[in-house]
Amino acid sequence: MKKILLLGGNYFQMTATLAAKALGCYVISIDYLPDNPAHKYADEYHNISTIDKEAVLKFAEEKRIDGIVSYASDISAPTAAYVAEKLGLPTNPYESVLTLTHKDRFRKFMREHGLRMPEGDSFTDEARALAYCRSLKFPVMVKPIDSSGSKGVTKIYSLDEFPAAFAEALSYSISKQVIVEAFIQKMGYQIDGDGFIVDGKIAFFGVMDQHNDLECNPHAPIGLSCPSIQKQEFQEKARNQIQKIFDLLDMKMGAFNFEYIIGKDGEIYILEIGPRNGGNLIPDAIKAARDVDLAAYTIKSAVGEDCSSLWEKPVHTCTSSYIIHATKDGIFRGIEIDEAIRPQIVQQALFVKPGDKVEKFRNAAFGIGAMVITFPDVEVMCEQIDHMNDYIRVIVD
Known part of the structure; x- marks a missing residue:
């Protein structure tokens, strides 16, 4: 054993x-x-x-x-x-894992190797960060260098918003460092998916579209759906860029989570690569959609077992993860699920009970439950996930 x-x-x-x-x-x-x-x-x-x-x-x-x-x-x-x-x-090499999990190191690595990244820098001092922020064109992104789940990430439109954004980012940073960087306008959905490396090569590349609740936070995902509606040519370009990064970092094994966008210039911008499985039930959604158990392969890889049987099975069921969340602060009373979507829910958990205090969704730390939901087709999936507050209502007073 x-x-x-x-x-x-x-x-x-x-x-x-x-x-x-x-x-x-x-x-x-x-x-x-x-x-x-x-x-x-x-x-x-x-x-x-x-x-x-x-x-x-x-x-x-x-x-x-x-x-x-x-x-x-x-x-x-x-x-x-x-x-x-x-x-x-x-x-995988410890130093490579550090590079991927610290935004300042990752951005430095990307620039050193001529890979496209938003213009930005990291700071411990607020005054220096503010001075740098003045050199950028608004809007500007402010985020901690070593957090995840969109924790501490803020998009600002003026210098007046900077102090609060810097403090928010700093509060989520273990090393107390903050990234200030240019905002890249994207085309289509931001991509957030899971992949897997076997013997140094990407054996699985699970591209998913990221959905957001624009009323709460347009940069914190509330759902990841597959199949993606993004053109295959962009997916292949992103895969090739990420493989190049893994070659340079000598990454040989295991799961990874990735986020990228297509800029208005038509270019791919790799935003994050996490050397681990994704959160928000991404692997669970992939398993429901494609019968690929990335969690099992993660365990097998970690104990040195053969993972060569992994292959990219096609999507057979349109599927999305979903983070149950409140749209305002208050006392949680329950959730109402529309009958149109109830039969599509294949996995569900609630982290709070009636009478608990809940807060408006700001990042992954404010989710109050999670689901995996299936859909009859891609068009219905995107419409329902993008308007899920019409189908799953969190009652708060």
Whole structure:
């Protein structure tokens, strides 16, 4: 029985826990939140911070693990790579994982290799950041260098908005650094999907369209749908760019999450590449749409098992993930689901109960539940996801 250490145990990480158990692994789960739901499915739980790499290394040595996974989490991905590298377990290079999980390092890497990125820089000092912001054309994006789930990301239209945006970004940054960068106007949906590397080559590239609730935050996804409506030629160009990045970073294995846009100039801009599975039930939606279990392959890869059977099965069911969320602050009373969409829901979880205080959706931290939903065709899928507040109503007073 292979012994695997999973970093984190929230609802979105439960997919990995269940996949590991289904594969017959002995599962050890750690984080600093003992009430996280995935822990109850593990064989052991221990209260250790997933970003304390030395503490995790010591624990992993004691447990004699066969593999380690940071599933759907950027902040603990460096810990997983560090521990695996120290113990001689399957992993990508620690320095490469750091490059992908820190926006300042990633942007520097991209520019050094002549890859297209929005103009920008990172700062710890607000005054210097403000001075740089003055040199950019508005609107401008302000974001933490080491967060995920759109946490701390703000689009500003004037210098007056900068102090609040800088403080918001800083509050979500572990290293207390903030990126200030030019905003790139996109064509069509932003892309957010999951892929998988086998023997250094992209074996699976799951392109999904990102949907947003414009009333809450136009930059925080509330749904990821597939198949994408983006032209295949753009998907192939993005795939080739990302493969080039992996070649340069010597990335050899495992899952990755990617985000990119097509600018008004028709060029591809790679925004993020996370060296881990996506959050927001992206792997669950892919499994429902294509019968490809990326969570299972993540576990197999981490313990050194063969992943050559992975291939890009076509989409057989139009599918999207969806984050249940409130559109205003208040007391949660329940949700109303339109009968037109209720039969299409194949997975559902609610993280709050009636009487709980909830807040207007600003980023992934403010989601109050999650779903995987299927649709009869792409046109219906895009229309319903883009107007999901008409079909799934969160009652708040």
